[in-house]
Amino acid sequence: MYSGKLTIFAEGTFILNKKKIINDPVYGFITIPSELVYDLIDHPYFQRLRNIKQLGMTHLVYPGAVHTRFHHALGAMHLMSMAIETLKGKGHEITEEEEEAVVIAILLHDIGHGPYSHALENTIVSGISHEDISILLMNSLNEKFGNKLDLAIQIFKGSYNKPFLHQLVSGQLDTDRMDYLNRDSFFTGVSEGIIGFDRIIKMLNVFNGHLVVEEKGIYSIEKFLVARRIMYWQVYLHKTAVAAEHLLVKILRRAKELSNKGVHLFATPSFNHFLVNTISKDEFITDPIHIRNFTCLDDHDIFTSVKVWATGDDQILSRLCRYLLTRSLYKIEVSPEPFDPKRVESLGERAVDVLNIESKDVGYFVFTDTITNHAYKVDDESINILMKNGTTRDITLASDNAILEGLSKTVKKHILCYTKELNNLK
Amino acid sequence: MYSGKLTIFAEGTFILNKKKIINDPVYGFITIPSELVYDLIDHPYFQRLRNIKQLGMTHLVYPGAVHTRFHHALGAMHLMSMAIETLKGKGHEITEEEEEAVVIAILLHDIGHGPYSHALENTIVSGISHEDISILLMNSLNEKFGNKLDLAIQIFKGSYNKPFLHQLVSGQLDTDRMDYLNRDSFFTGVSEGIIGFDRIIKMLNVFNGHLVVEEKGIYSIEKFLVARRIMYWQVYLHKTAVAAEHLLVKILRRAKELSNKGVHLFATPSFNHFLVNTISKDEFITDPIHIRNFTCLDDHDIFTSVKVWATGDDQILSRLCRYLLTRSLYKIEVSPEPFDPKRVESLGERAVDVLNIESKDVGYFVFTDTITNHAYKVDDESINILMKNGTTRDITLASDNAILEGLSKTVKKHILCYTKELNNLK
Amino acid sequence: MYSGKLTIFAEGTFILNKKKIINDPVYGFITIPSELVYDLIDHPYFQRLRNIKQLGMTHLVYPGAVHTRFHHALGAMHLMSMAIETLKGKGHEITEEEEEAVVIAILLHDIGHGPYSHALENTIVSGISHEDISILLMNSLNEKFGNKLDLAIQIFKGSYNKPFLHQLVSGQLDTDRMDYLNRDSFFTGVSEGIIGFDRIIKMLNVFNGHLVVEEKGIYSIEKFLVARRIMYWQVYLHKTAVAAEHLLVKILRRAKELSNKGVHLFATPSFNHFLVNTISKDEFITDPIHIRNFTCLDDHDIFTSVKVWATGDDQILSRLCRYLLTRSLYKIEVSPEPFDPKRVESLGERAVDVLNIESKDVGYFVFTDTITNHAYKVDDESINILMKNGTTRDITLASDNAILEGLSKTVKKHILCYTKELNNLK
């Protein structure tokens, strides 16, 4: 059984209702549309997402941002149901099988995410991307569910002959993005990220098999892209959140380094599996022991280790962990231009002195990186507007001014991070 | 430094603003009113609350309910500032020192909570209540902060000579309750719990040193009490949440039992401290090692152990942990009358057979309990209404009908829990 | 054409969409489900409701409460569509014809309302109730639309053999009440009136042909009834709003009295028709000239006359109108007991003196009345709960405490009104 909300309907001798509904503060109620979808949600692979925060360390900046990938996936599924209903209402044929498949595709689109995903992928689970793992898990579920996920997987991969279904799962106006903007806005309290998702969905249409937006919806799309841009700079790439994530990367890298050398570190068995083994993509795919351990990992495994490591013997690891626990995050500077290498080098030298570390370990305390963002990409997955005269054109051409042109430019920023002990030495 | 939201103001050479603000999806923005309050928030004792969910296992029913005790404490502080401003606006003298003190009192009112507090208090940290620990931690902070918390502690304990300040911290209309109803409603999505907190606060007044509500606010209070009642039955005492909490109690009890026997179980050092030691209240108070370990505990410690224990050797512990992880929670029956002991006994006998356990361990799989709730207590902490003629009276007397009478009755329900394997055997 | 929102879809040579949608701040979007419904909305009888405020004079207290009967009717229609979809989803057969009919029934349920309806019905249009006029207008529309409203009218009158459809239009849980609580709450800003309409609707079911609520929805109903009670005392029977309405009654009564005597008063032709003629119910029904004039009336007609009359010759009428325009409303006292007739008489005598009026006109300046409210009526239209064991019972019996008992009591209050000039003379 899935949850109290659900068991209520199955209880007793008199069945009141077979529809399953879940309370969602963002949309009110989410309906689970079929038994198969229900069973997929109930599977441990999916339930695991309950313990993985959608925004990783961002709650250090926005305390409300502790919502989970579980909730996001349900929300995206809800929007998908709305989108499909709209398109059917406009006369486009979508079979029941296709409808269930596209709902499953969006439900599972992020199932390969691990805890603090971006940090993890760059460190201890580095041979394989979360996208690869998503496919792996979908295939595994497909096997368990008697190939009922065939169509969902086709749609997910973009190989099904109705491209608009794939675009709803993964495109510049997909229900993934719509939900995460809504949801991240809601839980952070950053009202600038609110989008008119109901209006956008009502303006969706299909033209030559591809997703389009009716001309009347053009301002809502503009607003959607601006909201996305704002959420990037105000939330996803917020300096403090970026600093915290970089710190976690360094912690995991150091732990891996130590484990490789044979140092024993406190960890759950599953987390330990990835600390002591270095696994190639091929190995990951072929030996089920890796996926078995991966699907046991969640935020709890990482964070308990960080807490224990903070009092451990390795000076570098314990120092980095204490930084995170006391939120003495890296000082982070942002600039449109690359930083002067001499300054970086000089900071590194001071780090060796002040922190009493070896030169080879300077990278744990002083480093540069870049962050980039574009709100809108002009490419083959662009957003097309269905004009009143029946033609379509890219939104940057359909709109009446330069806003969208601005949004389609890539913004790249350089960052310089160094520990706070060096703060007054710069 | 506390968070990115805050650091922004301290950065650079040109100080823009010394006011600290935090985004809150419930109230928009929360302002941190003073340096001392800021430093208390920044202290590890308080930061620990970031990793303790306000509603424990309730997110199994309401996926959005992953908000933390950290956020709740900030929210209650925000409402306290509003309440104080209102009372000052009505001409009541409240000094700056008192204002800071009452804000600190509410900020720290829950600081003694451990992870999954109710489960913990009944099992591995059983010698001492979270209220005791709150006082202990406040005293400890008072020491660290040069006795600046003296007045806050007096107000918290109710020994200060302006009783209304204590009532705002802990009473039937305190800002704790107002925030948790608002916040739990917001994050669960149960709109029935919404209260008109801004109106209630604007209707507060002081009469003979005690908190009163102006007559015009009577319906808002009625609504507040009904909302509280609804939240109890719909959220706090939701059958599934109750079943999950009971399951966690049994898990922790079994782990303690095994640890007492010398069985080694996976745990972080701090969690292990409480598994292997049985600590009296006196010991807890006198030896700082206990508080040091306690203040390292959070939800992560408990949940990682449950995950690891699920594959452990002890059949009972591993079975209980698997129940929780797969949400195969106890079947729970609710009744206004006690359950027939024969039926309970007979269920127990079947459990022995079906689960292949010993009689002495039946209580892990079959048991009864009671849950009670009253929305409003008529006692010396009752809600008094300030009538237009200048007299006060208890709200149950001031209101024009029987609703409040109903709300002041205690509702007691009996529950019977048993594992799902016995479901079709009843 | 109905509106810009709508015309967009019909424009151009390439038809994008035949669905009509209307922005609604309360529900987001309202969809017009069929061409017939569209045409009814477009009819002048219905469009007239655009210029009739739902809450009459209440905006004098709550400045946001200027929303119209037009908007309310659309909102109730929206909730009806949701309710029907829910019931169909639970397997109850509802034909397309029935669905359209019940939607039309709720859309037109208030079509007989005039401007400031309660004031009007007690004065210049006194021979006939707004319910009678609703039926009259529905029959007239039925004629114009080739008897396509036959079924809607049957449902409205309660003579169709599926009683639950009538109950959705007119019962203790009808979509009329649900919308007006939502809408009046939204526009007044009185958050205490917010109801969990989406949850209530999802909990609706049909049992033996009658509307029932599933047991799980019991707290939402409780909350609904409490919200309704609060809205009555806080908004609908707010002293100031009641005083304003009584004043308008007196104004219209005086105007009618003068017109009967042959005095000419400024008025639009349609308003004048009702000032100079006294029309019986029979005449109203048989001679179409009356309905023709009635359907031209809206708030504008009444208020412009009040403005002009305020500077007119009749001392009583001009004084009353000035009271309204400057919101020098009656002083109103409320009491659970009847007022002492001697005090009323004495106030009247003072009025004669102070205002220099004749004794026979005292009733314009001093009078008593009663206001009553019950949130819930226990009768044959009661709210029945569908218990998990498959039986039904009245909500007052199904709930676990005395709240609902309290709500089902009628509350009656006495009021005494007198002009402010007498204020310091009481």
Add this chain to the structure above:
Amino acid sequence: MYSGKLTIFAEGTFILNKKKIINDPVYGFITIPSELVYDLIDHPYFQRLRNIKQLGMTHLVYPGAVHTRFHHALGAMHLMSMAIETLKGKGHEITEEEEEAVVIAILLHDIGHGPYSHALENTIVSGISHEDISILLMNSLNEKFGNKLDLAIQIFKGSYNKPFLHQLVSGQLDTDRMDYLNRDSFFTGVSEGIIGFDRIIKMLNVFNGHLVVEEKGIYSIEKFLVARRIMYWQVYLHKTAVAAEHLLVKILRRAKELSNKGVHLFATPSFNHFLVNTISKDEFITDPIHIRNFTCLDDHDIFTSVKVWATGDDQILSRLCRYLLTRSLYKIEVSPEPFDPKRVESLGERAVDVLNIESKDVGYFVFTDTITNHAYKVDDESINILMKNGTTRDITLASDNAILEGLSKTVKKHILCYTKELNNLK
């Protein structure tokens, strides 16, 4: 006395509270900060705004948009109080007298508006702008209130030596704009117009006496400007609303033309005053009879006349009025280029034929016009950003991309209107 919300506090012998509050669905509660402000709100000049819709005919498109100029002025006052509190909190000296003055300045900023202001100004009250009348009425109030408005008027006119106060009343980030975007968004239900006003206000600061926005608020400003742009195209310049307003202009122009010829038309005395007289700005200012009549006008006067005129003798006037009442508005075409004069002429010729009118009256049925909008003007009132390094720069230079450049371009569109009878003749 102002309203029930307020009288509650003054009633009885025991004064509970002297603070006056008003429910507002947009902000919760609005507090009236002083007795003088209270008395100004209570004055008939201001109360008149209760009967003037903020968005004129726009409710034909968005049925919720019936909110009034009265409510907007109160909302703008509320935001002003918040802004002043923020600036004072940042250490800028603002005296109590200045605070009251700037609050009064924003409260009265629109007091000169007549009903359907833009239509009116172009027709029957054409000698003088609503800005001129605002000043006239402020001066008149200043006289009545013993020159207590001196400072408010200085701030309003921009002659006071703290320019930031004037900028808060009238600038690119004034509280007028902030409130109307919030309020119009709220009541229309167009969520794209929502702005983060609380964040913007918290980011305001003063630099060299001028209003600036702290760098951290840059994205909120971007969003504000985009929201404003969207509201323009989606609401304020919505084709249907524009068509309705143009129709009203033509109606009033025809009525004036007929009145000038001596034709008697139904009208209230005050409306009639402006129909039969043509008043120069000088006459308006010098002879108080004009302002006396003007301040009696509201939406009711205009709309009752339209209703009566629809059945009058003049074929053109009655036809235009019927168009409006049945919302058979002009067909409106929009184009970036001017329309071909030949096509316009040819439409005019057909109008003469089809509608049986004289050539000189063609302009009532076929005409062209332009609409323009720029979200942001780069000029001396531009929005300046206070950078972290302590310098300021225009927002278009401070932002990192081309969005704002886009927003600062003027968008001009040509429209062609013609009556629907010509629709199939184009």
